[in-house]
Amino acid sequence: MIKVTNLSKKYGKKIQALNDISFHIQPGEFVSIVGQSGSGKSTLIKIIIAELKADQGELLVGGWDISDIKEREVPTLRRQLGVIFQDYKLLAKKTVFENVAFAMEACGFAKKDIKKTVRQMLALVGLKDKEDRYPNQLSGGEQQRVAIARALVHKPKLLVADEPTGNLDSINTREIIDLLKKINNLGTTIVLVTHNKDVVNSLKGRVITLDNGVLISDQAQGRYLL
Amino acid sequence: MISFFRVIKFAFQGFFRNFWLSLVTITMMLMALFSTTLLIGIDYIKEATLEGVNKKVDILVSLKPGASREEVELLATDLDSQAEVKKVTIITPEENKVLYEQSNLDEKAKKVLDIFDEDENPFSFSLAVQGNELSQYTTILDKISQEKYQDLVDSSDFNDFDSFVGKIENFSKVLNKYSWYIIGAFLLISIVVIFNTIRISIYSRKNEIMIMKLVGAGNWFVKMPFILEGVLYAFTAVVLLIAIIYPIINFIQPSLTMYFQDVNVINISEYFQSNFFLIFGTQFAVLALLNILSTSIAIRKYLKV
Numbered sequence: 218m219i220k221v222t223n224l225s226k227k228y229g230k231k232i233q234a235l236n237d238i239s240f241h242i243q244p245g246e247f248v249s250i251v252g253q254s255g256s257g258k259s260t261l262i263k264i265i266i267a268e269l270k271a272d273q274g275e276l277l278v279g280g281w282d283i284s285d286i287k288e289r290e291v292p293t294l295r296r297q298l299g300v301i302f303q304d305y306k307l308l309a310k311k312t313v314f315e316n317v318a319f320a321m322e323a324c325g326f327a328k329k330d331i332k333k334t335v336r337q338m339l340a341l342v343g344l345k346d347k348e349d350r351y352p353n354q355l356s357g358g359e360q361q362r363v364a365i366a367r368a369l370v371h372k373p374k375l376l377v378a379d380e381p382t383g384n385l386d387s388i389n390t391r392e393i394i395d396l397l398k399k400i401n402n403l404g405t406t407i408v409l410v411t412h413n414k415d416v417v418n419s420l421k422g423r424v425i426t427l428d429n430g431v432l433i434s435d436q437a438q439g440r441y442l443l
Numbered sequence: 444m445i446s447f448f449r450v451i452k453f454a455f456q457g458f459f460r461n462f463w464l465s466l467v468t469i470t471m472m473l474m475a476l477f478s479t480t481l482l483i484g485i486d487y488i489k490e491a492t493l494e495g496v497n498k499k500v501d502i503l504v505s506l507k508p509g510a511s512r513e514e515v516e517l518l519a520t521d522l523d524s525q526a527e528v529k530k531v532t533i534i535t536p537e538e539n540k541v542l543y544e545q546s547n548l549d550e551k552a553k554k555v556l557d558i559f560d561e562d563e564n565p566f567s568f569s570l571a572v573q574g575n576e577l578s579q580y581t582t583i584l585d586k587i588s589q590e591k592y593q594d595l596v597d598s599s600d601f602n603d604f605d606s607f608v609g610k611i612e613n614f615s616k617v618l619n620k621y622s623w624y625i626i627g628a629f630l631l632i633s634i635v636v637i638f639n640t641i642r643i644s645i646y647s648r649k650n651e652i653m654i655m656k657l658v659g660a661g662n663w664f665v666k667m668p669f670i671l672e673g674v675l676y677a678f679t680a681v682v683l684l685i686a687i688i689y690p691i692i693n694f695i696q697p698s699l700t701m702y703f704q705d706v707n708v709i710n711i712s713e714y715f716q717s718n719f720f721l722i723f724g725t726q727f728a729v730l731a732l733l734n735i736l737s738t739s740i741a742i743r744k745y746l747k748v
């Protein structure tokens with residue numbers, strides 16, 4: 218699903234955010250990426266969703282070599298992924314329903330499909346009765362669930378999450394992680410960047426650890442190292 | 444086709460849900476439009492005033508007694524063929540007599556006529572000569588005083604307007620010279636202000652734009668609603684402009700009518716009425732175009748996510 222080969226990225230001349238990273242993620246996996254602040258986790262995610270370009274190395278997403286992706290191909294790539302962020306990134310002037318629908322509208326789905334799928338997704342994340350609210354009328358956990366629904370409406374095979382629980386308390390964190398596990402069980406590959414030791418340890422899945430831009434460990438049944 | 448309707452839907456959503464932002468943006472545009480319209484109105488009043496004055500000015504050429512009708516007509520045709528001359532009117536001795544009787548001279552002066560018989564007419568022919576432009580009257584006067592006309596011409600008189608015409612003429616020259624600088628400077632300022640207003644409005648919504656891009660929307664799909672919103676801003680601003688301008692026009696029209704004691708000299712309501720599409724349509728088109736351009740330029744940076 219994701220194949221990274223000798224990937225490097227520098228900011229300016231000095232800051233080596235990623236240094237010769239290689240790993241391979243199979244379809245259906247649930248992979249955690251951990252590492253200290255500034256170790257390059259967000260940089261890696263940004264390269265995967267083509268928000269940034271790597272300096273060197275090769276990156277395949279779903280069999281597509283995006284190392285040299287053109288600007289006009291970026292939307293096509295993003296429609297095959299789902300992305301969630303620490304700060305939710307919801308559209309403040311759109312309702313819950315409209316936020317989720319937007320991802321499908323951008324892909325050109327028909328109105329009927331959109332209505333049905335959005336309702337389904339909102340039911341999945343447990344927000345069926347809040348579809349007419351605006352983001353600022355929701356709690357942080359609820360907002361993140363809207364973002365997850367939005368990331369899933371167009372049925373991506375890969376879901377990328379950069380510290381989705383970073384702003385949440387432990388109960389909400391638990392709920393979001395359970396939701397991600399449920400989604401993974403339905404067949405979606407998940408790449409989760411997190412700081413949360415308990416989350417990583419409870420997942421008992423594959424853990425990739427970065428340190429200063431270098432991949433220092435990749436364990437199939439990993440624990441939080443640092 | 445689906446995305447076309449979606450783009451329109453998003454444009455209206457953006458317009459109404461960012462109400463205060465839209466209001467501020469439109470207010471800025473309205474101020475620019477209002478000032479432009481004010482300039483147009485002032486320019487019209489200036490032109491109309493000059494034309495009004497022009498119409499009321501003529502040279503009165505008194506001809507020598509005994510000039511025959513044929514000679515007078517020949518002279519009139521001759522003068523009429525001059526490039527500077529707009530119109531020559533022949534005033535017959537009979538008409539002159541009537542004019543004299545009807546003039547507001549006092550009765551004593553009018554009594555002078557009594558020494559003549561009923562059928563005797565002391566008046567001779569005269570000509571009223573109108574020029575095309577105020578500045579040409581001196582040239583016309585010069586031509587009339589040429590040697591070849593002196594057999595016929597008794598005196599020519601500038602109707603006492605001389606100094607007044609000179610002043611008006613100067614005033615309009617100065618006005619014309621500077622009004623282009625003023626209009627130019629003004630348009631430039633308006634363009635810069637509107638461009639920056641749009642830029643700030645896009646800046647304040649940059650997160651929205653970047654989020655849309657991050658969840659897979661194409662550039663066109665993100666950009667079009669903003670561009671349409673720009674057109675909506677232009678439309679709303681022009682509608683508000685019309686709503687403000689008309690009461691103002693109707694308010695000042697009576698005093699303009701009073702000034703020339705004639706509705707037809709400066710009829711600003713009529714002017715705006717008959718140039719409605721030219722004035723407001725052009726302003727809408729230019730503003731909409733400016734908004735489209737500004738939006739496209741301002742949004743580019745945030746689409747690169």
Ligand SMILES: Nc1ncnc2c1ncn2[C@@H]1O[C@H](COP(=O)(O)OP(=O)(O)OP(=O)(O)O)[C@@H](O)[C@H]1O
Pocket residue numbers: 228229232233234252253254255256257258259260261
């Ligand atoms: N836009 C940028 N310009 C310059 N340097 C940057 C930029 N973004 C990140 N960096 C630097 O690159 C390195 C990696 O940053 P990155 O955001 O990938 O870390 P991270 O692992 O996500 O950290 P955190 O856990 O705090 O989110 C850091 O040293 C950071 O200061």
Ligand SMILES: [Mg+2]
Pocket residue numbers: 258259260
């Ligand atoms: Mg980060």
